[in-house]
Amino acid sequence: MKLKLLLPFLLVLGSAFADHHQPNFVVIFCDDLGYGDLGAFGNPTIRTPHLDRMAREGQKWTQFYSADPICTPSRAGLLTGRYPIRSGMTSKQRGVLFPDSSGGLPQEEVTIAEVLKQKNYATATVGKWHLGHLPQHLPMTQGFDSYYGIPYSNDMARIKGAPNYRQGAEDPDYLQDTNDFDVPLMENEEKIEWPANQNTITKRYTERAVQFIEKKKKQPFFLYLAHSMPHIPLYASEQFLGKSIRGLYGDVIEEIDWSVGQVLDTLRNFKLDTKTIVVFTSDNGPWLAFKTHGGSAGPLRAGKGTTFEGGQRVPTIFWGPGRIPHRVVDGMGSTIDLLATIASLSGTKAPDDRKMDGYDLSPALLGEGKSPREEFFYWNRARLHAVRSGPWKLHFYQNEPVNYSRYQKLDKPELYHLEKDISEAYEVADENPDMVAYLTQKAKMHIQHTADSTPDQVGARIPDFEYRR
Ligand code: MG
Numbered sequence: 001m002k003l004k005l006l007l008p009f010l011l012v013l014g015s016a017f018a019d020h021h022q023p024n025f026v027v028i029f030c031d032d033l034g035y036g037d038l039g040a041f042g043n044p045t046i047r048t049p050h051l052d053r054m055a056r057e058g059q060k061w062t063q064f065y066s067a068d069p070i071c072t073p074s075r076a077g078l079l080t081g082r083y084p085i086r087s088g089m090t091s092k093q094r095g096v097l098f099p100d101s102s103g104g105l106p107q108e109e110v111t112i113a114e115v116l117k118q119k120n121y122a123t124a125t126v127g128k129w130h131l132g133h134l135p136q137h138l139p140m141t142q143g144f145d146s147y148y149g150i151p152y153s154n155d156m157a158r159i160k161g162a163p164n165y166r167q168g169a170e171d172p173d174y175l176q177d178t179n180d181f182d183v184p185l186m187e188n189e190e191k192i193e194w195p196a197n198q199n200t201i202t203k204r205y206t207e208r209a210v211q212f213i214e215k216k217k218k219q220p221f222f223l224y225l226a227h228s229m230p231h232i233p234l235y236a237s238e239q240f241l242g243k244s245i246r247g248l249y250g251d252v253i254e255e256i257d258w259s260v261g262q263v264l265d266t267l268r269n270f271k272l273d274t275k276t277i278v279v280f281t282s283d284n285g286p287w288l289a290f291k292t293h294g295g296s297a298g299p300l301r302a303g304k305g306t307t308f309e310g311g312q313r314v315p316t317i318f319w320g321p322g323r324i325p326h327r328v329v330d331g332m333g334s335t336i337d338l339l340a341t342i343a344s345l346s347g348t349k350a351p352d353d354r355k356m357d358g359y360d361l362s363p364a365l366l367g368e369g370k371s372p373r374e375e376f377f378y379w380n381r382a383r384l385h386a387v388r389s390g391p392w393k394l395h396f397y398q399n400e401p402v403n404y405s406r407y408q409k410l411d412k413p414e415l416y417h418l419e420k421d422i423s424e425a426y427e428v429a430d431e432n433p434d435m436v437a438y439l440t441q442k443a444k445m446h447i448q449h450t451a452d453s454t455p456d457q458v459g460a461r462i463p464d465f466e467y468r469r
Contacts, residue, residue, distance in 0.1 A: 022119055022220045022346050023320065024276040026213075026267075027112075027338065028260060029078065029224065031071065031128060031153075031231040033315065034286030036298025037253055041315040043296065045246045046253045050261030051280065051317065058278075058319030059327055059365065063418075065334040065376050066284050069304055069311035069404075071153060072096035072130050072458060073379070074283040074335070075226070079111040079131070079142070081339030081350060081358035083379055086453045089131070090382045093459030095305070095405070097130060099157050100465035103457035104132015105142060110351045112339050113143030113222060118348040122216040125149065126208045127226035132457075135189055144224070148208045150183050150196055154228045157182040159469045165233050165290075172247030172292035176233050182469050194468075198235040201228060202252070206259040210266045217270045220346070225263070226283075227256055232290050247292055264319070274322040277345065277365075281335060282314040288402045301424040305404025307378035307385035307395070308424055324365050331371030332388075337361050355449065377446050380407070382456065387443045391419035392432075394439035413440065 035041060039048040040055035067077020072095070073084030084090040087109050097103065105111075113123040124146045125139045132138070133151035140147060155165065159182050168174030178198040185196035209225045229235070229252045236251035240258070244250025260280060267273045286295030288303040288310075297303050297310030304311055316333070318324055340358035343350040345365075350356060363369035378386040378393075385397040385407075395414045400406040415429040415436055429436050 023323065024221045024223075024272060025112075025116070025342055025346070026223045026225065026263060026276060026278040027078070028263065028278065028280045029075075029127070029226040030256060030280075030282040031226070031228055032284060032287045032295065032304055033230055033253070033256075033282035034295030034297045034303065035300050035310065035313050035315050036296035037230075037286070038257075038315050040317065042298055046244060046250045048253065048257040050257045050264065054260060054264060054278070054280065054319045055317045057321060057326060058317055058324055059329050061316040061318065061329045061333050063330055063332045064281065064314060064316035065312045065332070065336075066282060066314050067334060067336045069284045069306055069380055070095050071231075071283055075129075075131055076105055076109075078283075078335040078338055079105070079113070079224075080109050081112075081336055081356050082354075083336065083357050083377060083450065085379055085382055085450050086355060086357070088454035088457035090379060091456045091458035092382045093456065095381055095458075097132060097152055097458055099133070099152060099467065100461050101132070101458065102134065102462045103460045104134060104137025106454055106457060107136070107141065109142070111142045112342055113139075113224070115143075115339060115343050115348050115350060116220075116222045116346060117143055119220060119346060121346075122219055122221040123224075124212045124221070125224040125226065126205045126212070127224075128153070128228040128231075129226070138186075138189055140188060146188060146212075148187050149185070149205065149226070150201075150228050151186055152183070154183055154198055154201075154231055155181060155233055157467055160467075169232075169290045169293045172249070173242070174293070175235070175248060178233075178235060181233060182467065198228075198233065200237045201235065202255045202259055203237045206262050209259075209263055213263070213266050213270070213272070217272060222342075227259070229256060230295060232287060232293050234293055249293055249295060253295075274320075277318065277320040277324065279316070279318055279338065281316040284312060285310045285314065299422050302399070302401035303404075305380075306399040306401060307380050307397070308399075308401065309418065309422070310401075311399075311404075312378060318365055320365070325367040327367065329364055329371065331364055332373040332376060333361050333364075333371055334358070334373065334376060337373060341365070375442070377443075384443055384447055387439050387446065388418065389439060389442060391417050392435050392439060393418050393424070394429075394436060394443070396443065415439070
């Protein structure tokens with residue numbers, strides 16, 4: 001009888017316990033958003049009230065790295081918790097996957113979505129995938145229940161004879177016909193619109209994201225919302241077009257900011273805000289070759305495609321009212337850490353049968369300690385370019401800041417103190433020979449530790465591939 005009386009109480013206690021240990025996760029991942037493109041990160045002319053509020057309520061991380069300075073490997077690193085060299089998702093042959101690529105994220109790789117399936121999370125991805133567009137590589141083969149989005153970059157498959165977008169990059173308001181880019185919009189395995197109407201794509205991703213949250217509000221869920229903007233070509237829906245004094249790029253960011261507001265408001269409306277952890281970040285730095293159509297890395301040197309800070313340090317905000325106390329975190333973190341962190345917060349298990357590179361950031365997020373990440377390895381196109389330990393960063397290779405496909409091996413490695421010199425402006429190798437020796441050794445050990453990596457999955461092509469138009 002006593003137990004019977006206690007049972008409802010125990011059930012309530014049990015569900016509170018389950019809630020605590022099984023929060024929902026939303027990862028909002030932008031494409032080519034720079035460190036200096038948000039109000040909360042110092043942009044003076046792009047208005048981002050929702051992201052600014054998210055940063056005020058949550059945690060702004062000022063030294064947070066994407067796994068790689070370009071799209072495909074960056075995404076592989078985020079979803080697997082491993083440097084992309086390990087999964088073969090980086091290549092000396094080609095930077096990223098293209099429509100004629102035959103490869104993709106290997107089936108053996110374990111993604112965040114697959115980890116969360118241990119506890120029956122509902123999983124969805126909305127937006128850009130870019131980890132293989134053939135059926136054997138689509139999101140549903142990697143733990144996602146559903147997919148709505150474009151399979152590769154929004155500028156791929158420009159139709160024959162259409163203007164080169166680069167020509168318009170002189171004009172901050174230049175808008176090219178969205179039909180010039182023959183990129184499909186997919187729902188699960190089907191192409192449902194081809195070419196995708198990119199004018200409304202951010203809005204439609206947002207609607208899908210909100211619908212998913214509404215539908216799954218009663219069970220733990222994971223939403224990976226990977227915006228295809230602000231990667232060029234830039235598009236914004238009518239409500240935002242021509243509104244930002246920053247020009248079209250500003251319109252695009254302000255629409256993404258609106259989108260973040262919609263997601264957070266939906267969580268608040270369903271009282272899921274205290275049961276959900278939201279992460280906002282970017283896959284790499286701004287694409288500087290496109291001038292005002294590319295973003296800003298703020299005080300950081302260079303941008304996308306480079307292993308300077310502007311290529312990989314990305315504006316990152318964590319939000320989880322009641323769970324994640326407000327603060328600005330200047331410890332290091334990386335998208336590579338999200339898998340270990342999410343596994344820890346959800347009470348699931350990260351893979352232990354392979355080499356993992358992520359750290360569990362939850363002590364720092366929950367306000368219980370410091371970030372455990374003390375080092376970062378900067379890979380670019382299957383080559384280790386630089387290594388960071390504490391505040392020190394040593395470069396072995398460097399890309400050209402704008403034409404980033406050009407790189408050089410440095411005759412003499414360059415050393416920078418990133419906390420005293422955020423812009424990598426003052427080279428101090430000669431003054432610190434012991435640190436140069438230490439970091440050189442650290443890089444050698446890391447290269448040895450990755451020597452058993454999966455061979456290149458990005459370089460392979462579909463034989464006799466023809467574009468549709
Ligand atoms: Mg990108």
